[in-house]
Amino acid sequence: MFAEQRVVQFTCQGSSLIGILDLPERPLSRGVLVVTSGPQYRIGHHRHFTLLARVLAGRGIPVLRFDHRGMGDSEGEARSLDAVGEDMHAAARAFFAQVPEMRELVLWGLGDAAMAALRYAQADQRVSGVVLLNPRLAPRAGEAEAEAEAGPGALAQRVLAGLVGFDGAALVILGGADPAAQQLPALVARHELRCKCVTIAGAGRTFASRAWRDEVAEISANWIASW
Template sequence: MKESVLSFACEGQPLVGILAEPDGTPAEVGVLIIVGGPQYRAGSHRQFTLMARHLAANGFAALRFDYRSMGDSPGETRDFLAVDADIKSAIDALLAARPTLKRVALWGLCDAASAALLYLESTGDTRVAGVALLNPWVRSAASLAQTHVKHYYWQRLRQKEFWLKLLKGGVGAKALRGLGSNLQLACGAGKASDSRSFQDRMAAGLRGFAGPSLLVLSGDDYTAREFSGCAASAPAWAGLLERPTLALHELPTADHTFSASSDHDAQCRICLEWLRTRCLATNP
């Protein structure tokens, strides 16, 4: 494989990307690695660099880039809610730089996965061949409280030591107030949802996308658990994870960024297999 700098513009601002590609002709579907903030194109423990190189070594061109205000790309500070133009410019640049590519698969971790779905919802870009989502970000105060109640407080309430501490005064008033506040917020999760909240827009983006999608969830990650809770309870997400176009994989030992080499390698294999069997197979 080989790497090169790919510079391009987005609404008058220069963006910087690194294109990894095989020595020979790449597959007809390229991969755009969207970086979640606040970080740059290398990613935590170089995960995006390693991912792009793995894909390139196996025949796929992969572009990772800094959207405006991140890494080496200048511009006003922005987050995942405001990067549609950056994603479009990166797709434009990748397809223009390598004309043998026909379409592009979007790959994103955390709020970059959210950004990918928001991009699909707002643009309906037909050049997108597939979307790979790893631990998507759907956090709100209510969803975080619901996750804490289900995965922390519920376990604590079943422990004998907790009740012994409570009877002996070992559980402070602050901890009890925290439980009460989380229960109150959790009870409101999924109710009176704003139809244009970013979580609902993400669901709309996935629902309106007819191509293949990949969802990878880590077992040791609150963000993944929040997403699962949202997808199971929010009306906008009803039935989406059961669609035949979606491939769901769960990695029980993985943390949020797949920092263990075994988990990183596992998600790389899953993504590569999905690209080969689902994205290339459906590429017109």
């Protein structure tokens, strides 16, 4: 399906934010808002969001990806992903204004952005689903001591608590090369959650190969259209 690509400018707390909208000629009523993480190059495996948007838009799913305040082409002070709720709200408002056919949102996030998406999803009734790509389940360097004090698997438990608190549908896509990722399916299996877990064998944290990115896009598109 043909999809138009357009630049979208909107404001958040007085700052100008920039997004890219991939708009199919016959958009479905369920769109995808991509939540990005910190500053990054936009070539190589960091083109993942662009390639994902093209696949989804080709299936009729409108997609908006944007830079939150302090990142990329957007204005404002840099902030942590714990403080981008207002940015997501502004992006969602602009998304619905651009696509009047849209009735609900799926949030899609990688790593730390997956947790930011999950937190926001609990506060916005228009969000009917989340796609969490390798949500961070192990501490970064320098965080190991604090995480050990919190007990093993504390980050996985945090993701699980977010899923328990969200009433919508959830898809978790994990890279099989990340040992920490294998904690989550076992935890989800113990609870009656509306959550599907998929592991891509051999894939790392950022799904850096074209084959892995294509598989992520196909899994995401098929799941979004399945309910």
